[in-house]
Amino acid sequence: RRRGIPEAVLADGKTPAEVASMAMAALETTGRVLVTRADDAHVAAVTDDLPADATVDHDERARTLVVHAPDFEPPDLDATVAVVTAGTSDAAAAGEATVLARAVGATVDRIDDVGVAHLGRIVDHLDTLRAADVVVVAAGREGALPTVVAGLIDTPVIGLPVSTGYGYGGEGESALGSMLQSCTVLSVVNVDDGFTAGAQAGLIARAISGARDE
Amino acid sequence: RRRGIPEAVLADGKTPAEVASMAMAALETTGRVLVTRADDAHVAAVTDDLPADATVDHDERARTLVVHAPDFEPPDLDATVAVVTAGTSDAAAAGEATVLARAVGATVDRIDDVGVAHLGRIVDHLDTLRAADVVVVAAGREGALPTVVAGLIDTPVIGLPVSTGYGYGGEGESALGSMLQSCTVLSVVNVDDGFTAGAQAGLIARAISGARDE
Amino acid sequence: RRRGIPEAVLADGKTPAEVASMAMAALETTGRVLVTRADDAHVAAVTDDLPADATVDHDERARTLVVHAPDFEPPDLDATVAVVTAGTSDAAAAGEATVLARAVGATVDRIDDVGVAHLGRIVDHLDTLRAADVVVVAAGREGALPTVVAGLIDTPVIGLPVSTGYGYGGEGESALGSMLQSCTVLSVVNVDDGFTAGAQAGLIARAISGARDE
Amino acid sequence: RRRGIPEAVLADGKTPAEVASMAMAALETTGRVLVTRADDAHVAAVTDDLPADATVDHDERARTLVVHAPDFEPPDLDATVAVVTAGTSDAAAAGEATVLARAVGATVDRIDDVGVAHLGRIVDHLDTLRAADVVVVAAGREGALPTVVAGLIDTPVIGLPVSTGYGYGGEGESALGSMLQSCTVLSVVNVDDGFTAGAQAGLIARAISGARDE
Amino acid sequence: RRRGIPEAVLADGKTPAEVASMAMAALETTGRVLVTRADDAHVAAVTDDLPADATVDHDERARTLVVHAPDFEPPDLDATVAVVTAGTSDAAAAGEATVLARAVGATVDRIDDVGVAHLGRIVDHLDTLRAADVVVVAAGREGALPTVVAGLIDTPVIGLPVSTGYGYGGEGESALGSMLQSCTVLSVVNVDDGFTAGAQAGLIARAISGARDE
Amino acid sequence: RRRGIPEAVLADGKTPAEVASMAMAALETTGRVLVTRADDAHVAAVTDDLPADATVDHDERARTLVVHAPDFEPPDLDATVAVVTAGTSDAAAAGEATVLARAVGATVDRIDDVGVAHLGRIVDHLDTLRAADVVVVAAGREGALPTVVAGLIDTPVIGLPVSTGYGYGGEGESALGSMLQSCTVLSVVNVDDGFTAGAQAGLIARAISGARDE
Amino acid sequence: RRRGIPEAVLADGKTPAEVASMAMAALETTGRVLVTRADDAHVAAVTDDLPADATVDHDERARTLVVHAPDFEPPDLDATVAVVTAGTSDAAAAGEATVLARAVGATVDRIDDVGVAHLGRIVDHLDTLRAADVVVVAAGREGALPTVVAGLIDTPVIGLPVSTGYGYGGEGESALGSMLQSCTVLSVVNVDDGFTAGAQAGLIARAISGARDE
Amino acid sequence: RRRGIPEAVLADGKTPAEVASMAMAALETTGRVLVTRADDAHVAAVTDDLPADATVDHDERARTLVVHAPDFEPPDLDATVAVVTAGTSDAAAAGEATVLARAVGATVDRIDDVGVAHLGRIVDHLDTLRAADVVVVAAGREGALPTVVAGLIDTPVIGLPVSTGYGYGGEGESALGSMLQSCTVLSVVNVDDGFTAGAQAGLIARAISGARDE
Ligand SMILES: Nc1ncnc2c1ncn2[C@@H]1O[C@H](COP(=O)(O)O)[C@@H](O)[C@H]1O
Ligand SMILES: Nc1ncnc2c1ncn2[C@@H]1O[C@H](COP(=O)(O)O)[C@@H](O)[C@H]1O
Ligand SMILES: Nc1ncnc2c1ncn2[C@@H]1O[C@H](COP(=O)(O)O)[C@@H](O)[C@H]1O
Ligand SMILES: Nc1ncnc2c1ncn2[C@@H]1O[C@H](COP(=O)(O)O)[C@@H](O)[C@H]1O
Ligand SMILES: [Mg+2]
Ligand SMILES: [Mg+2]
Ligand SMILES: [Mg+2]
Ligand SMILES: [Mg+2]
Ligand SMILES: [Mg+2]
Ligand SMILES: [Mg+2]
Ligand SMILES: [Mg+2]
Ligand SMILES: [Mg+2]
Incomplete structure (x- = not known):
């Protein structure tokens, strides 16, 4: 598929049978499929439905399934994506972003549990952040972490708001609003949309890798 | 008046004549009045309407007017409030909070333009912050600053969201949401409500000052 | 932990295993842990996971679990927090606030079922209210009680909106809105956020207790 | 006109010429007209357009104009409506309600500036409140007053939310929400809709007056 | 209890044990109780908990339980409330309103399934409507029925919006909005709030009945 | 232009110069232009900019300008659109719809001021309504009229919500919500979008006229 | 029933017994019934309740049940409705629309899975689209497909927003908003309201078929 | 300044004097300044305030002012940003994005008026789009254009929603929602936030240019 982004089936809201048949069709046509x-x-x-020679990678927390036909050659980019979380509750969305960025071929570095309540934590990872070509930052509640990260580094940052929290703004609206209103430079994806965050980071990594290869 | 909070007239939405007459009435009854x-x-x-011997203090940016009868003895507390702003646009709300906290009798220390885009700035003022008994933090846009401040100090912090910004959440909803969802411990007032932020900070300062005097 | 606020694990949305392992880690590092x-x-x-010598306090209504290592010395402040409810439905949030304020070391006085439909009830408790150093008022539906309480006393009041109600504004938005728009001086926390209400009351109590000790 | 409610022209958003011509038409057909x-x-x-013998009553604060043809006999009911305000900013909406209730023929008693920040004030007027057949209570900001009034008396109460305030819920949504969520028995009209509040109070007064006359 | 409105326990969100104990307490104190x-x-x-001599009336559709102590003398008014529904889905809310108005002592006439899609239906019931002293109209979806009814009769009308529908405005907001914006004179209660609609209609009926008795 | 809908320039938000130059370009290319x-x-x-031989039709209330080049032959359909308003305030949106439907070539019949507060009015025009091939119904406030009209006739009805009203839902949201939730069959356009209502009615009239011509 | 639209029972939120009895009543009166x-x-x-000679057609995906009495003669129009979906998740709403349009008597052509991510797909079906008399386009997420379709053809298009998606605007609000804001000419129905989309398309088809028969 | 993004002063909401003094300060410190x-x-x-030797570039439509000190050497990247608009109303936001991307040093190609109502237009510019390293797409109303563009090319796309439109979703919420829900891969900035769109595109171009230089 164009852009290096795998065909993906969003399982939520579909029956197992529907998902399996859509996944098989994509696998046959494109050599791989992603189920989210x-x-x-x-x-x-x-x-159950897979051919015996297919390889399957199931990430329980990210709720993803990556399936490759035996002859599929995964893309391999010369570029790195850092995926950062503020806390434990951001793990699912960040996991989905990680799977996507890897599927596009990027190397992914994870930096976890560095929320702004303890500023020292994120500062401790400045070297890893600076070494990355593009950074995805997942945060729920007040969603302040991407703003702080984008103030510390020179790399493009993508904010990934997460639907943790409760009460006013607690389904991710506060985190989304924070990132859209950020006083540092960020682009943003929808609440819990690890798919798009990882894919967009992957596309940027792909463009950088392509430039390195010129 | 009880609590040490001056009678206040919210001028916005009233005619000049209405405001003047309400202000005069409060001045006569309580010895002072605040117009916001x-x-x-x-x-x-x-x-124009004031008796010749009244003293007037007009803060243009805060849009406040503090009037004292000649014999009024302003309260004087043994406690300090720090009022912090993220940027220039927070000056009006922070100014209103400053006027209120002073009217209750607190000493006020201002720390300005220390938004989270440049983390070093707020860290540079840690001593002043730690010396305060209670802290008001005004911030618009993504409203991240009170969260970061409350992660750095042991003092009670009051978040004051400001209606800077535009687009989604740009009338202060994102800043309010950030503060209500904060992953550090804050209490909050309404958008642009410098009055309540300063008064509540003043009440806490008053309780602490009272305890010092016991 | 800084500020006297215990490490807390928000159990909702996490698996039992995750919560247990996070709780054990906090217990080992800081000598106690709070699960909400x-x-x-x-x-x-x-x-199940706890060492035999740990003490556990489970409050079913507040849905909290307080765990202390045998050698943990709980903080003990010379200050009182009053926690007030308008009705039965406010008990869970008020319970969480109570547990938090106690964990910070404050003495907590409870005043229950004094909603504004029967004004006499709250007036009957004026002595207890006046004896407190800081007051948390939990109310759902129209959320009028904190406004009325703050009109009666000189102490700092923190409004805690509760998500009782149905229809328009029934998930706590009306209560939150009432408290943010209050015509008396209040600061506010998010809907159902007994954690922050109790912790902020605790921080104020701690500042007052510290001033008493100077 | 049926129900005793005068033909009314809502001037806002219409040109002066349109309003004048609609008013003249109503005056000719029904003997009177109300412009709001x-x-x-x-x-x-x-x-300008009126016949010389028409009588005109212009209430500047309520922004109403009541015009009667010389031979018009206004209805006269044996029933009283109390119209109550929390503060100065409620005067316009309460004024509109007053004009409407009077136009339907009720006697109107006004009780002003008895907001819940000072509970004593409303309690001082209990006799007037109890003497009324129906009560309209106008309040902005947190809109708590109708709830408190309905807890004190046995008469039907109509809540009239007013669009004072700013920030979250500040265009009357908080006041409306409070009244719809009230823990006492109220019915409600739209924000600033003094017209409907006064007319509905008038209709109830009319039913009671009719019963008195049976 | 004052106003003739029975003590009521809102069962939703409480445990059976809590509800039973609150109901028993009210029954003992006031001679009756309503569970909604x-x-x-x-x-x-x-x-299960009731004394053997109490009488119980359970309305399954309205989800109400009316309990009387043997010696309780229910109020009996000389006034009639009409309760009208647009369709089948309005039955629960209308049932709750019916139970409340009866509890206050009014005679209740029901007119069902007369939604505005078939104008003839409501017109067929004009005599019953005109015979009533006050009218409650329950409607979901677009909530047009109370507006139409209030255009046809001279009696006070209370709109009761119901949370039928789906999509935009489908949880009763459209019905509530219609009633608040109505171009005829209505007062309104919250979405699905049959309790308040019936109680308010009861209070008006009570005032009219009182006037009849003067 | 395809579909028979004229090129249109939305003047609001553009400078006069921009509008004039866009209008001239459309006039030259397509022989006519509509400015809304x-x-x-x-x-x-x-x-000012027009060639001397162009014909101009300015509708002040609808705020439209229809310009034809001398050789332009307007489309002429064998089909009728009825455009109905609830009240005076609906005139601008209904006027825009009228201009559009005429521009597509339909005959337009207007039925004005037949709001649901007086059911007799709309019933008086049933013959005109039944004679139309498609009906546009403009209504503000509670927006009930299209629902009532669609219950009376067999023709396709398009609801056009208008932003009259104030308070909750007063910028057309209640009218829009009513129409989307209608218990009769309607399709809907955006608030105040007379352009789309008239154009869609025109397209349906065009399809019917085409079928008549087969 | 008038307009050729069958009596329909919306089963969601009703008990099976209620639905069965309402369906039987409609079947007896009108010869057929639709359950959605x-x-x-x-x-x-x-x-279970049906007479033995009734014919039943259950569409599992559309969640509809069409029941005909043995002597019922379904309407048969000389007009075609195209029903288009962007993706698999639009199948339920599109299915409901299909059932309705067929019940009114139209021929229905389905075009599935032609979302705007792959523009070629919709372009491949231009002939089928052009052959239709009216087009219903179902789309979730960003809801762009109806806008694109209406830019390609001369036929009336009805947008049917679907509640797929998550996060901001994910319950169909974004799709609804896209269609209401469309820069091409569309009319719209509520989110997931296949019933109204199909019925309105059927009414237009019926008008066209009638014109063909003249 | 870090990241190559110039110091920028958001003039809106500040007085001319404030803006001038902030601009001078930035010019002196960093050699250039951007006023938006x-x-x-x-x-x-x-x-007026500028030193004589400064160069000024004022873009009236974009409402930007770029000021350079005589010795300032603007950054010059080996990378291209395409900035695309759907229509005339998107010019201001797209202009701001253009100024920003150029300030970071990118070459900017503009593609204007290629909205989805006429699919041919965007398809005609595929070569320019494919030649770009990153693409910003500005669109108001239904905001469909970025989704369509991202379906056509392999390059990273940033959606820039614009606040054109009226009625439901007309202040840019529909455009924002469309882009956040897009069924193709996009990241997004806030409504009308050309600043962030251009700056983020510039940062990506800078990373690509850096990779080309390695
Ligand atoms: N019930 C609660 N409400 C609000 N904040 C909480 C609650 N419980 C814990 N917290 C805070 O949320 C932080 C992060 O929680 P966690 O998601 O468990 O890492 C904790 O350290 C507490 O400061
Ligand atoms: N201030 C007002 N608020 C609410 N409704 C009003 C007001 N003034 C007039 N009305 C009602 O609105 C109807 C329609 O007004 P109009 O738009 O003038 O035709 C009048 O007949 C009154 O019933
Ligand atoms: N799925 C549906 N969506 C929208 N309207 C429906 C649907 N099904 C039935 N209806 C309409 O809703 C009306 C009232 O439904 P009911 O609540 O069953 O009385 C029916 O007569 C239909 O016109
Ligand atoms: N038009 C704009 N939109 C968004 N952000 C901006 C804009 N103009 C300036 N900024 C950013 O906002 C920051 C703070 O602006 P100020 O309020 O002027 O201190 C600037 O340093 C820029 O990074
Ligand atoms: Mg964070
Ligand atoms: Mg900030
Ligand atoms: Mg209360
Ligand atoms: Mg009040
Ligand atoms: Mg109805
Ligand atoms: Mg109407
Ligand atoms: Mg689509
Ligand atoms: Mg577009």
């Missing part, structure tokens, strides 16, 4: 937001039944249905 | 959100016409109407 | 919004499975997982 | 939300130009246009 | 939004478990818990 | 939401300055700029 | 949003229990209850 | 959202008074104040 998969629950146990989706995972079972897809893996 | 006053424009030039309000200021003129109030000052 | 814990359901039966969370409680079981945490208590 | 009239600015100076509307008032001038309507009064 | 009761599910099967609430009904069982309350009826 | 034009204020006096827009009208002056466009008419 | 039926789950398995609704289907079972309705089919 | 400048009206005529801001422009006059800034240019």
